Amino acid sequence: VDDADLREFVRTDYPRLVGAVALVCGSRATAEDAVQEALARAWERSLRNEHIESLAAWVTTVSMNLARSGLRRLRTERRARHELRRDPGEFAGQADARIDLRRALERLPRRQREATVLRYYLGLDVTGIAAVMGTPEGTTKSLLSRARIALGAELGIDNHEEVPDRGEA
Amino acid sequence: VARLDERLRAELDRLSPPADPTGVVDRILRRGARRYALHRLGIVALTVVVLAGSAGGVVALSRVFGPPERGATDVSGVSNGSLAIALASDPVTPGMQRIALLDPSGGEPRFLTAGAAVETSLTWSPDGRRLVFWRGGPDVDAGVWVMNADGGDAHLLYGTTASIWAIKWSPDGSRIAFINVEVPSGTATELDLSDDLYLMSAEGTDVTPVITDGQVTDLDWSPDGSQLVIERQFGRGQERTERDLAIVYADGSGERPLTSDGHSGDPTWSPDGSTIVYVDSPTGDVHDRQLFAIAPDGTGRRQLTANGGSIEAPEFSPDGSLVAYTLFPHADGSACELIVMGADGQDARPIATKDSLGGCPIDLAWQAIPLGEPTSPSPVPSATPAETPTPQGGTDIGLGFRVCDVTSVAGEFAPGVDGTAFVATKMSDLGRCPSSVTGHALQIVAVDVTGDGMADAHFGPLECDPFCTAFAAPDVDLDGTDELLVENIQFTIAGLRLYEVRADPPDVFPVTVSTPGYPEGGLAPGLEPQLWIGGDAFDMDTLRCATSPGGRVLIQTSAVAVPGDTPDSVWQAAETVFALNADGTIAVVSSRTFQEPVEPGPPSFRASGDGLCGARLPYPYGEG
Numbered sequence: 001v002d003d004a005d006l007r008e009f010v011r012t013d014y015p016r017l018v019g020a021v022a023l024v025c026g027s028r029a030t031a032e033d034a035v036q037e038a039l040a041r042a043w044e045r046s047l048r049n050e051h052i053e054s055l056a057a058w059v060t061t062v063s064m065n066l067a068r069s070g071l072r073r074l075r076t077e078r079r080a081r082h083e084l085r086r087d088p089g090e091f092a093g094q095a096d097a098r099i100d101l102r103r104a105l106e107r108l109p110r111r112q113r114e115a116t117v118l119r120y121y122l123g124l125d126v127t128g129i130a131a132v133m134g135t136p137e138g139t140t141k142s143l144l145s146r147a148r149i150a151l152g153a154e155l156g157i158d159n160h161e162e163v164p165d166r167g168e169a
Numbered sequence: 170v171a172r173l174d175e176r177l178r179a180e181l182d183r184l185s186p187p188a189d190p191t192g193v194v195d196r197i198l199r200r201g202a203r204r205y206a207l208h209r210l211g212i213v214a215l216t217v218v219v220l221a222g223s224a225g226g227v228v229a230l231s232r233v234f235g236p237p238e239r240g241a242t243d244v245s246g247v248s249n250g251s252l253a254i255a256l257a258s259d260p261v262t263p264g265m266q267r268i269a270l271l272d273p274s275g276g277e278p279r280f281l282t283a284g285a286a287v288e289t290s291l292t293w294s295p296d297g298r299r300l301v302f303w304r305g306g307p308d309v310d311a312g313v314w315v316m317n318a319d320g321g322d323a324h325l326l327y328g329t330t331a332s333i334w335a336i337k338w339s340p341d342g343s344r345i346a347f348i349n350v351e352v353p354s355g356t357a358t359e360l361d362l363s364d365d366l367y368l369m370s371a372e373g374t375d376v377t378p379v380i381t382d383g384q385v386t387d388l389d390w391s392p393d394g395s396q397l398v399i400e401r402q403f404g405r406g407q408e409r410t411e412r413d414l415a416i417v418y419a420d421g422s423g424e425r426p427l428t429s430d431g432h433s434g435d436p437t438w439s440p441d442g443s444t445i446v447y448v449d450s451p452t453g454d455v456h457d458r459q460l461f462a463i464a465p466d467g468t469g470r471r472q473l474t475a476n477g478g479s480i481e482a483p484e485f486s487p488d489g490s491l492v493a494y495t496l497f498p499h500a501d502g503s504a505c506e507l508i509v510m511g512a513d514g515q516d517a518r519p520i521a522t523k524d525s526l527g528g529c530p531i532d533l534a535w536q537a538i539p540l541g542e543p544t545s546p547s548p549v550p551s552a553t554p555a556e557t558p559t560p561q562g563g564t565d566i567g568l569g570f571r572v573c574d575v576t577s578v579a580g581e582f583a584p585g586v587d588g589t590a591f592v593a594t595k596m597s598d599l600g601r602c603p604s605s606v607t608g609h610a611l612q613i614v615a616v617d618v619t620g621d622g623m624a625d626a627h628f629g630p631l632e633c634d635p636f637c638t639a640f641a642a643p644d645v646d647l648d649g650t651d652e653l654l655v656e657n658i659q660f661t662i663a664g665l666r667l668y669e670v671r672a673d674p675p676d677v678f679p680v681t682v683s684t685p686g687y688p689e690g691g692l693a694p695g696l697e698p699q700l701w702i703g704g705d706a707f708d709m710d711t712l713r714c715a716t717s718p719g720g721r722v723l724i725q726t727s728a729v730a731v732p733g734d735t736p737d738s739v740w741q742a743a744e745t746v747f748a749l750n751a752d753g754t755i756a757v758v759s760s761r762t763f764q765e766p767v768e769p770g771p772p773s774f775r776a777s778g779d780g781l782c783g784a785r786l787p788y789p790y791g792e793g
Contacts, residue, residue: 003198010194015187023185032188033708039197054284103182118176121185127305127332128286131266134257136481136531137332138386146175157173 010056023117025067036079038062039109060132104154112147119144170463245489250536251275255289256528273509274522290336291534303333304442326373335387338395344368379421390436393669395419398445400434414447427467440489448480471496471670473514487537495530506530552713563596565622570595573602580642580651582618583672589617590653592639612637614655625675643782645748647721665700683754692757700725711775714782722758723747728766738767
């Protein structure tokens with residue numbers, strides 16, 4: 001990872017990865033902290049002449065793991081609460097449908113939520129999701145399938161209709 | 170009605186818009202440089218190891234266990250060679266998977282492949298000389314590959330764009346069975362997949378579909394090569410909720426069910442042909458998957474394990490005396506252990522963990538060594554044990570049990586007495602020092618209030634994430650005796666917990682927030698206040714003492730520089746003021762947010778000295 005790699009990643013991948021981690025952990029502040037920490041660790045590794053083959057995959061995995069860290073989450077969320085008192089809030093003013101989806105996401109088990117976000121927000125395929133989550137592909141597909149059923153039920157949507165992947169419509 | 174997939178994509182996009190990357194690079198470079206400096210000092214060595222393990226890093230730790238007591242019985246003219254394992258995520262290149270060899274008694278993994286691809290579905294040739302596996306991924310000739318036992322001469326045996334699972338070499342070495350999975354583009358549900366049983370020659374020719382109804386998802390050969398035990402997954406609604414085992418002849422004919430409970434899978438057939446070990450859910454819960462054994466005629470079903478977790482990938486040893494499997498103890502898959510047990514379910518021993526391997530084994534294949542041949546290759550023994558046998562039995566600090574990984578700070582916990590506070594890990598009953606990396610360490614805090622070097626009181630277990638150390642002993646309330654701060658290591662930020670220490674009678678206990686607290690700030694009554702200190706030039710947490718009209722207070726400030734390293738950036742800070750009560754609780758005196766310009770030199774909310782309420786802070790939080 002050199003300086004150019006890092007700048008390119010921040011320009012192209014960082015914005016959406018933060019969005020994804022925020023969807024999983026429920027806190028944008030935590031997500032930004034986690035992704036930045038993951039990138040800092042990648043950079044530190046490069047200073048130690050360690051090689052990272054795929055920066056995107058590495059940072060996605062590490063930032064998702066970091067966002068699980070309870071203490072760090074507590075700290076950033078407390079800061080976010082302070083900020084929210086000055087601000088209407090990151091989810092304020094959103095349409096009801098999106099609030100429904102957010103609540104439905106929050107009700108999902110953690111791993112189903114991660115798989116859903118990796119699939120539908122980051123657009124990863126099953127193999128990519130399995131690699132990021134460290135789960136077998138069969139388990140990954142099961143997680144996605146269960147998440148779809150739960151979300152469909154929560155949102156009152158017939159989930160028997162399938163749509164093609166992005167770019168294939 | 171909107172279609173679910175479309176709506177999920179569209180609304181997730183709207184729900185969480187992309188972040189603004191302005192100023193992020195400089196902040197990351199500063200953080201990275203600070204981490205590097207700390208790493209060189211060894212400050213974060215432990216936590217680097219933890220993350221390396223959990224996120225697929227490069228530092229591998231291994232547990233050391235004695236060799237299995239079982240396994241001497243020869244029932245098939247072979248001895249047990251190495252375990253080939255496919256890791257769910259490559260330790261160097263997350264996103265990829267690669268193959269390693271592991272001695273069945275443990276030790277460090279020896280990687281056979283470079284981690285530049287996704288590699289899984291392992292099977293050894295019956296003579297243990299070659300390993301067949303599926304390789305896929307970007308810029309890879311995807312398909313079934315073969316290589317020598319030492320990783321040499323890897324080449325494509327059968328190229329295909331289909332996903333290949335459950336590759337199994339026939340006992341006579343002539344054929345290879347596998348599950349051919351066609352994945353229609355853009356689909357995610359399991360009913361969209363077509364899982365078919367195929368056979369091909371050991372040379373990768375004569376590829377022949379055997380069962381093509383799309384539901385066969387796993388298999389193993391009978392030892393005489395005449396039959397296969399197969400796993401079938403059955404759909405219900407939009408997902409495959411049920412799986413069961415059946416036995417078929419090798420040409421796909423004569424199928425008869427073996428199980429019918431709807432949650433049986435992952436079969437492995439014993440080398441003597443008498444038993445099929447498989448995974449079943451005694452409670453029907455997908456997170457409670459245990460090993461069962463059953464005779465091929467469906468009789469004699471018995472439960473072999475009761476681990477409290479989910480088991481995957483069982484594999485008989487070539488001599489039939491052992492079974493290896495992966496145990497996921499938690500539903501979130503955050504940890505795993507590779508376990509070897511007797512074929513009767515006894516003497517289960519963990520031989521590796523997610524941390525020691527750098528990932529969780531998602532597929533296993535046990536190498537057979539024909540009798541009379543040397544075992545090769547031999548994995549390198551572990552050089553860096555994470556669970557260290559301690560022949561001396563750890564340290565006695567007067568608690569009635571022995572401890573290890575002791576950290577301590579000096580403090581005056583009784584007037585005029587030089588005492589000591591310890592944070593330590595309770596040793597296991599086996600006399601081992603549990604690894605904090607695997608989350609099995611039971612940590613306690615203890616205090617010596619009489620100055621004799623032995624603890625007089627202790628409290629625990631501590632909820633550490635991942636590891637706690639003694640940090641400092643400040644006199645927070647200015648009553649002449651010290652309290653204790655314990656650090657929960659969090660990289661460049663120290664997460665701190667405050668403990669009250671009493672001398673008469675000796676006691677140590679966590680300080681909790683008194684009523685009414687500050688619930689909207691995460692400080693509800695009864696909770697331990699989470700304190701932080703550290704950070705970098707853009708993100709700083711400070712903890713300092715000050716004297717107010719009511720006495721000494723502790724001020725926690727958490728600030729971020731916005732918009733980063735620019736001349737006009739400002740600190741956006743949140744400040745909470747605490748006062749320690751006489752009963753050992755802590756009151757939230759006030760809370761506010763404020764801003765101040767980022768200027769050369771320390772900000773106003775940083776302590777002027779390098780200590781905290783008179784206590785010396787460890788480097789890098791103080792001058793050391």
